[in-house]
Amino acid sequence: MNILRRIVQAVVLPKEITSFEEGYLRRTNRIALVFFALHIPVMVLLAACNGTNPLLALALTSAVVAGPALAVFTFRNPRAISMIHGVAAMFVGGLLVHFGQGPVQIEMHFYFFALLAMLAVFGNPMVILVAAVTVALHHLVLWFALPKSVFNYAAPVWVVAVHAGFVVLESIAGCFIARSFFDNVIGLEKIVRARTSELHGRNRDMRTLLDNVEQGFVTIDREGLPSAERSAALDRWIGEPRAGESLFELLRRSNSDFGELSAVSFTQVTDGVMPAEVMLEQMPHALVIKDSQFHVAYQPITDGDSEAPSHFLVVVSDVTERFNKERAERERAETMALCERLVSDRNAVNDFFDETGELIDAVTAQETTTQATHRMLHTIKGNSAIFGLASLSETCHDLESRIADGALVPEDLVGLREQWTNIRQKAERWLGARGRVIELDVGQQDLLEQAIRSKAPWPTLLAMVNALKLESTDRRLEHFGEQALRIAGRLDKNLDIKLDSGCLRVDPKRWAPFWSAFVHAVRNAVDHGIESPDERAATGKKPHGSIELATRLREDDFVISITDDGRGVDWARVKTRALKLGLPTDGENALRDALFCDGVSTADRITDLSGRGLGMGALREATQSLGGTVEVTTSPGAGTKLSMVFPKRAMSAEVTSMSVRPASHEICQSEQVQ
């Protein structure tokens, strides 16, 4: 049953007649009619030559041709006309056999097979089937009624069966060819329509996707011209391209710098001189449009075997949320660090904001030399890091890099000013009025009370009270110690910190600039002085490096020192750098002087910590401004001691009173932090 159904499905065409099929069949039917009409004179001529009644040939052939002629002009269904042609074809074959009676009558039968094959041109198996049935009936009837019309001898029934067998065989083949012709050629329109419909479906799905995806997608050609198909998000973010407008011209409308740089960079991708994949990575990625941040990425698209990309997929992602989130996270962390610092040392935070504010004002006023700007940025960088403001420190580092490259432009400093204003506004919520606070511990309060009870002279009492306004150096040393440990952690170095404040106090206002510069000595000691654990192990040193920070009184001097047990100063390298800068290098003193000159660093590399050769110069300048001098004691492989020596009176205006009552400053013991 299944096979029978499949045979019927193969023979019977689908009901629908497409406009293409209809046009094709109408044309073919007309050609077939002409073809059969041409048989009339042929049959007459044949009958005349063969002596088989040409008038009858004219009448019969005309009658046969009248069938399809009537059908062509009256039938609406072109397939029906084709079937009439199938019947007529067999009658024409029968007439040829009849009027071709004689010695070649059997050979005239070939025409049936030729006509059967020709009928495949209608692309309809039913036409061949109808023709086969017609020829079968024709032979059967005439074999009984008028045998000489079919055979020129007394053909037995098995001969008729042989003829019928060949007709069946050819009909099967003809049906197969006709159906294939219908499916693959006549039905092409249907196939195209189905595929078009499928493509429309895909396009619709793709359009829906492109309209709703929150990412910008577009392909561009090697000229940068965007394709028509792109995601709606892209149009919303950067606008719709005008006719003939490249993506980069479009980007220039939103962000001229980005668009222009992208356009120039893209020429490097397509000119084939540099590796395209490297140049694609070098394309600018961070696009800012108003308050939104976007990331622009490029993917090459290659056609076939060609190595050079023919097109590029451009993917634009809105990263504003992620960017803001990261910034908020960072600001939260920085705020926490600042709060911690505020709790532990409110005065230091106040000093930091005062001093950094002044430095930012000076830097952004742009009234100083480039060298001075560089130094101030260096100081802001160091101080910011101490107070946990990593983002401000990084900004200063970037600005320093731009100065070093000679590429700093005034606009660069606007960002620094905005960043600082933002930090200060936030911090002022916690700082409040930002007045200075004097902390008094129980021991100090006891000492003061005892002095009052013992009726100490008023100058002594006044000195003791004034001394409370001074800042304990142990707080400062503590902060530097913590910072040294943080830096060591980042550099994978092991470090022990020893602090010895000598129970001293200094005037916080007067000393703020010095502490700002002292941070560079701490950074240098950890970054360049202390060796890596492997290097220390190789030279037989204990794995933990050691740094001692101290403030002491030495006879009439006040000494601040930092001592490390690192690799010591490489004087040969100092000499090389000094020579390059044209500095004097003759003698030990000249080299010691060179160590504090801008641009001289023993570092191999510049990091965000140190290496620019600016810190030591700033430290010497800050020391000298307080009337002090810097002493360097160093030994290769054993370490370096840097001592800033000041006259004792530099500590504060009340220094005389302090020396009268040193007990009033006994606020701590030497301690060790690890």
Added chain:
Amino acid sequence: MQTKIMVADDSQMVRQQVRSALAGAGFSVIEAHDGADALSKLDQSGVALLVLDVNMPNMNGLELLEALHKKDEYAKLAVVMLTTEGQPKLMQQAKALGAKGWIIKPFKPEQLVAVAQKLTATTAA
């Protein structure tokens, strides 16, 4: 014989990074700390590729490029700029003076190696 590449940059750190990347890929690297130094070392050096910074003391990268552009003996020397600068006008200026390409710092070592391999292969051809 190793292909010679010169890096001209006033930053020791950058020179070391370039040396480390290119030497690892089999190139011989010559260093110059500014444009004038590069010009003096280029003579008779057989350098195939010059990796050139823009902002340098004494003679900056574009000045050096201009000087090389005027001399026929350096017609086959491939020059690629390696700089923090990203100004389109400077990029176009360098291109007009014969620079093959412009790479903005920071760079990845593999990027520099890919560039060096492509440009030295072209020069050799």
